[in-house]
Amino acid sequence: MLKLFKKWIIRYPNKTTRLLEIIPGLFSWNMILFPIWGSFLVPEAVAVYVITFTVYWLWRSLVMALGAVLAHFKIKKASQFDWMEDLKTNFGAKYKKVHHAIIIPTYQEPLSTLERTLNSLTKQTFPLENLHLILAFEEREGKEAWEKAKELTRQFKGKFGSLSASFHPDIAGEVKGKSSNTSWGGKQLKRELVDEQGLDINNITVTCEDADVLLHKSYFAYLTYSFLTIDNPYNHSWQGGIVFYNNVWQVPAPIRVVGVIASINQMYILTRRDRLINFSTYSTTLKHVDEIGYWDTDVIPEDYHMFFKSYFAKEGKFAVEPIFLPIYADMPESKKKLATFKNQYEQLKRWAWGVSDDVYLVRKFFIHDEIPFWQKFIRVIKVLEDHLLWPVNWFAVTVSALLPPLLNSEFNKTTLGKTLPQVSSTLLTIALMSMIIIFIIDALNRPKRPENSSFLSYLLQPFEFLLAPIVGFFYSALPGIDAHTRLMMGKKLEYKVTEKV
Numbered sequence: 001m002l003k004l005f006k007k008w009i010i011r012y013p014n015k016t017t018r019l020l021e022i023i024p025g026l027f028s029w030n031m032i033l034f035p036i037w038g039s040f041l042v043p044e045a046v047a048v049y050v051i052t053f054t055v056y057w058l059w060r061s062l063v064m065a066l067g068a069v070l071a072h073f074k075i076k077k078a079s080q081f082d083w084m085e086d087l088k089t090n091f092g093a094k095y096k097k098v099h100h101a102i103i104i105p106t107y108q109e110p111l112s113t114l115e116r117t118l119n120s121l122t123k124q125t126f127p128l129e130n131l132h133l134i135l136a137f138e139e140r141e142g143k144e145a146w147e148k149a150k151e152l153t154r155q156f157k158g159k160f161g162s163l164s165a166s167f168h169p170d171i172a173g174e175v176k177g178k179s180s181n182t183s184w185g186g187k188q189l190k191r192e193l194v195d196e197q198g199l200d201i202n203n204i205t206v207t208c209e210d211a212d213v214l215l216h217k218s219y220f221a222y223l224t225y226s227f228l229t230i231d232n233p234y235n236h237s238w239q240g241g242i243v244f245y246n247n248v249w250q251v252p253a254p255i256r257v258v259g260v261i262a263s264i265n266q267m268y269i270l271t272r273r274d275r276l277i278n279f280s281t282y283s284t285t286l287k288h289v290d291e292i293g294y295w296d297t298d299v300i301p302e303d304y305h306m307f308f309k310s311y312f313a314k315e316g317k318f319a320v321e322p323i324f325l326p327i328y329a330d331m332p333e334s335k336k337k338l339a340t341f342k343n344q345y346e347q348l349k350r351w352a353w354g355v356s357d358d359v360y361l362v363r364k365f366f367i368h369d370e371i372p373f374w375q376k377f378i379r380v381i382k383v384l385e386d387h388l389l390w391p392v393n394w395f396a397v398t399v400s401a402l403l404p405p406l407l408n409s410e411f412n413k414t415t416l417g418k419t420l421p422q423v424s425s426t427l428l429t430i431a432l433m434s435m436i437i438i439f440i441i442d443a444l445n446r447p448k449r450p451e452n453s454s455f456l457s458y459l460l461q462p463f464e465f466l467l468a469p470i471v472g473f474f475y476s477a478l479p480g481i482d483a484h485t486r487l488m489m490g491k492k493l494e495y496k497v498t499e500k501v
Contacts, residue, residue, distance in 0.1 A: 003369075005366045006366045006367055006369065009363055009366050009367065010367070016363070017359055017363075018490075020358065020359040020362055020363070021356070021359055021487050021488065021490065022487075022488050024355045024358060024387065024388055024484045024487060024488065025484040025485050025487060025488025025489075026488060027388055028388065028390075028391045028392055028480070028481055028484045029481075029484075029485075031389075031392040031395075031396070032391065032392060032395045032481070034046065034049065035049070035050065035395075035396075035399075035400040035403045035404070036403060036407070038404075039403045039404040039406075039407040039408050039411070040407060040408060043404040043408045043411035043417065044411075044416065046400070046403070046404045047404055047416050047417075047420050049396075049400070050396070050400045050401045050404075050420065050424055051420070051423060051424065051427075053396040053397065053400070054396075054397060054401070054423075054424050054427045054428060055427060057393065057396070057397050057427075057428070057431060058427050058428070058430055058431045061431040061433075061434035062431070062433065062434055064264075064265060064268045064434060065268075065433065065434035065437035065438065066437075067268035067269075067271045067272060068264045068265075068267050068268040068437065068438065068441050069437060069441065070271050071241065071267040071268055071270050071271050071324070072267065072441050072444065072445065074270070074271070074324040075241055075267065075270075075324045075325065075326060075445075077324070078218075078222065078323075078324040078325055079216065079218070079325060079326070081218070082218075083125065083218045083221035083222045083224075083225055084125045084126065084218070084221045086225060087221060087224060087225055087228075090225075091228055094228065095224050095225075095228065096127065096130065097200070097203050098130065098203050098204075098205070098224045098227060098228065099130045099131075099132060099161065099193070099199055099203060099204045099205075100126070100130060100131050100132065100204070100205050100206075100207060100220050100223065100224075100283075101132045101133075101134070101189045101193060101204055101205065101206040101207070101286055102121070102131060102132065102133045102134070102206075102207045102209055103134055103136055103182055103185045103186055103189065103206065103207070103208050103209065104117065104133065104134070104135050104136060104209050104210075104211055105136040105178050105181045105182045105185065105208070105210075105211065106135060106136060106137055106138075106211040107137070107138045107141055107181070108141055108144075109211040109212070111148050111151060111152075113211060113212055113330075114135070114148060114152055114211060115152070115155065116214070117209070117211060117212065117213060117214065118133070118152060118155075118156050120214040120215060121133070121160070121215065122156070122159055122160075123217050124215070124217055124218075124219065124220050124221070125217050125218055125220075125221050126220035126221045126224060128159060128160050128161070129160070129161045130161055130220075131160045131161055131220065132160065132161045132162045132163075132189065132192075132193055133156075133160055133162070133163045133164070134163075134164050134165065134166055134185045134188060134189050134192075135148075135149055135152060135163075135164070135165040135166070136165075136166050136168060136181050136182060136184065136185030137149060137165055137166065137167050137168070138167070138168050138176075138181055139167040139168055139169045139170065140170055140176075145167060146167075149165035149167075152165075153165065162192065162193070162197070164188070164192060166184055166185040166188045168180065168181045168184040168185070171297070173297075173298065174297040174298060175297065175298050175299060175300055176494075177299075177300050177302070178300075178302045179295045179296060179297060179299050179300065179301075179302030179305065179306075180295070180297035180298075182208055182295045182302060183294040183295035183296070183297050186206060186286075186289055186294050186295065187294060189206065189286070190286060190290055193286070194286075201286055201287045201290065202234075202287055204285065204286040204287070205223060205224075205227060205238075205283050205284065205285050205286065206283065206284060206285065206286045206289055207223075207281070207282070207283040208281065208282060208283075208302075208303075208306075209281050210280055210281050210329060212246065212329055212330040213280075213281045213327055213328065213329050214246060214327075214328040214329075215240075215281075215325075215327055215328075216240070216325040216326055216327065216328075218325060219240065219323065219325055219327070222323055222325055223238055223283055223323060226238060226321055226323070227285075230321060232317075233285055234285050234287050234288045234291075235288070235314050235317050235318045235319070236284065236285075236318070236319055236320070236321050237278055237282055237283060237284035237288075237306075237307065237310065237318075237320050237321070238282060238283040238284070238320070238321050238322075238323050239270070239276055239277075239278060239279060239282045239283075239320050239321070239322060239323060240270075240281070240282075240322075240323040240324075240325050240326065240327040241263075241266055241267045241270050241323075241324065241325065241326050241327060242262075242263070242266040242279060242280050242281065242327050242329055243263040243266065243267065243326050243327065243328060243329065243445065244259035244260075244262060244263050244329050244330065244331045245259075245263065245326075245328050245329075245445070245446055245447055246328050246329060246330045246331075247330050247331055247333050248260070248331065248446055248447065249447075249449055249450055249453040249457070250333060250453070251331045251332070251333050251340065252337060252340060252341070253457070253460075253464045253467060254341070254467055254470070254471050254474075254475070255331055255332060255333075255340060255341070255344050256331070256464060257464055257465060257467050257468060257471045258331070258344060258348075258471055258475050259331040260438070260442045260446075261438060261468070263442070263445075264438045264441055264442060266279065267441070267445075270322040270323075270324060271322070273319070273320070273322070274378060274379075274382065275382050276320040276322060277303070277304055277307045277320060277383070278303040278304065278306055278307040278320065279303050279304075280303060280327075280329065281327050281329070282303065282320075283323075284306075284310070288310065291313070292309060292310060292313040292314075296309060299356075299357065299360075300350065300353055300356070300493060301351075301353060301354040301356065301357045304354055304357055304383070305357050305360065307320065308357070308360065308361055308364065311379065312364045312368050312371075315368065315370050315371055316368070316370075316371035316372065316375055316376055316379075326445070331344070332344040332346075332347050344475060345474070345475065345478070345479055348475050348476070348479040348480075349479035349482050349483055349493070350493065351479075352387075352390055352391075352479050352480045352482070352483035352484070353483045353486075353487075353493045354387060355387040355388075355390070355483055355484060355487060356483075356487050356493070358383070358384055358387055358388075361380050361383060361384070362380070362384075365377075365380050390476065390480035390484075391476075391477055391480030391481035391483075391484055392480075393472075393476065393477070394472045394473055394476055394477035395477060397424075397428060398469060398472075398473075401420055401421050401423075401424035401425070402421055404417060404420060405417045405418065405420060405421065435465055435468065438465070439462060439465055443461075
């Protein structure tokens with residue numbers, strides 16, 4: 001059967017691609033609408049669907065909460081550990097041979113944001129002369145990009161091993177966005193560090209760092225330790241815990257709830273090597289990137305795509321190593337509150353557009369039969385599960401249980417019809433335990449409240465999580481179904497940079 005699918009995919013690439021683009025939207029809409037029409041025709045089946053999904057949601061919620069607790073303790077321990085002292089003790093001068101290239105893709109980011117990011121890098125405990133930065137601007141930004149590059153070069157001249165800027169031109173066939181820009185900057189970095197400076201490509205890592213990100217001061221010391229101790233580092237990437245805490249006290253409450261839940265989820269993912277994939281800001285080796293041809297220039301979801309490009313290029317012998325340190329990022333924020341809400345929606349829609357990469361995953365799954373079936377199946381199925389259920393989760397756990405007894409009076413008279421809402425409600429109440437744990441973990445990790453922020457917002461912090469059901473609809477279900485429907489209808493998504501002030 002697998003060989004048949006492989007032949008079909010190779011023989012009919014356009015038809016299979018279009019079919020795979022239609023499936024996610026078709027699946028999502030059917031799962032969302034099934035409780036409505038099913039309540040009239042097969043209410044018992046809807047009841048089974050609702051209970052099964054609620055149990056699944058309960059299991060995922062509790063696993064995530066427990067994983068977040070474990071990640072919290074690991075992050076606290078690693079944050080307090082002296083990684084540089086450990087490097088000196090265990091490796092002597094050997095660690096000095098390791099260099100870290102850092103690509104910071106940027107488009108229309110405020111100068112102040114870039115200054116903050118570079119200032120943060122000057123606080124790294126690893127020798128700064130071994131850090132090599134490239135500010136990856138887009139040429140279409142115009143004169144402003146050149147002025148920012150000039151000013152940043154002036155301010156930070158001599159503080160790192162090297163600091164340069166690249167200006168990615170608009171190229172026919174490329175998708176404008178982070179992936180194509182990062183690829184352009186990565187190739188320039190290789191020319192500068194290896195071809196011109198003569199550094200050994202075998203001893204260079206490369207980090208793709210979002211422009212608003214603040215790395216923990218021990219990040220590159222920790223990365224160096226892992227690079228020197230792990231078997232075959234050229235078949236690995238590294239992922240820290242992305243937490244959206246830079247402006248957590250400044251954004252409106254609904255945006256804060258979204259960011260906090262996403263932060264705790266990213267902490268949890270560090271404990272799941274079977275689910276851990278590149279996200280937002282991550283590191284790998286320059287040798288590996290050069291071997292596989294850098295980042296693809298025709299995609300929007302650059303991080304997940306880069307992982308699976310690496311995974312299939314290395315015939316399944318590629319993995320992500322967790323770095324149990326926080327990576328601080330911004331939540332969407334604008335000068336106007338309405339624009340902030342819109343920016344958050346656009347960001348989540350772009351994340352949900354990761355479903356477009358499922359075509360790539362499925363095609364590679366069938367083509368690369370040299371990888372053991374169950375190994376690649378587990379890797380791919382977990383991503384498909386997250387992508388396919390993204391728009392469905394909210395509907396399945398909130399309103400679906402109410403529909404059969406509400407729409408079908410005969411079913412409402414049965415024992416199953418009367419007890420379905422209660423059973424579903426009980427399971428979801430148990431699942432709320434995870435929200436309590438999320439609140440506690442957030443309270444332990446969130447930066448202290450600034451003096452200029454409202455004390456009332458501090459007091460109301462626990463009650464903000466009551467917004468989760470409403471937030472879930474507008475910032476999970478809607479952007480998810482938006483992305484799925486666009487893909488199903490053959491409409492492409494334009495990469496929009498999320499405004500952060």
